Amino acid sequence: MWINTTENCVCKVVMDEKPVKIDKWDSGALKNALDDGAKKVLIDILGYKESHALMDGRLLICTIAIGFAMFALIWDYFHPFPLSRNVLMLCVISYFILMGVLTFYLSYVERGIFLVALEQDRAMMEPDNTWKLSSTLRKYDDVYSLTISYTDGKTKQERSASTSKCVASYFDENGVFCFDLFQPIVEAMRQDLALDKKIQ
Structure with missing residues (x-):
């Protein structure tokens, strides 16, 4: 990716902190x-103060989606297929709709935001x-x-x-x-x- 040959930066490290070292090709x-x-x-x-509202929104969508998947699994356990057919279809459709909602949320709401801080x-x-x-x-x-x-x-x-x-x-x-x-x-x-x- 890159090689720093033009200058050698001198890193100042706080006494109680270890320097962050990573693979520079990653x-x-x-x-x-x-x-x-x-x-x-x-x-x-x-x-x-860090605000977790954006992350909470993503977690809420994921939790609901997983809830549909878990409900389908439990329902199918107690009512084996084909008795669970309609419930499974509803849960699968709901899961994929929520994945679409999650994609929209990540693309147009979060937009690569990694921190929301409150002053x-x-x-x-x-x-x-x-x-x-x-x-x-x-x-x-x-x-x-x-x-x-x-x-x-x-x-x-x-x-x-x-x-x-x-x-x-x-x-x-x-x-x-x-x-x-x-x-x-x-x-x-x-x-x-x-x-x-x-x-x-």
Whole structure:
């Protein structure tokens, strides 16, 4: 995929943390490490609260689908085929409909979002501001794209910022994640969006 020969990044590692080392030829591992790094900036460093609403929606759809499958299995056990024919057909059709709903949910609702973070008002007087992080890294590609969307809790106005950069900018030759090089980029994007709010 890529070889970082132009520069050797020096990774600063927090005393109590082990450096994140991955197989730099595995695009899935690269994306997960970068996603976790962006998540760490908002949740662990900035102290935002993570919202699991998107994930809960996906789990709900999957749970209902599995419920239909389990019901069909149990019904067929107590009422062997062909007595269970109509119930099995109903459950199978419902299962595939829910798989279609899940595909729609992943494509048009989640849209690659891996984190929804809530910025709570210190005085607890205003609604929470919402930060959504989504990313892409195609297989056999070396360009990682990160998008941060900001929704003002009071005005409901939404703004977003994106950046695309070669993954070699964030990992050294041994596949160690250089968080100290990645963190400023995420924080700069967040500050730009927050500054737009103050200007408006």
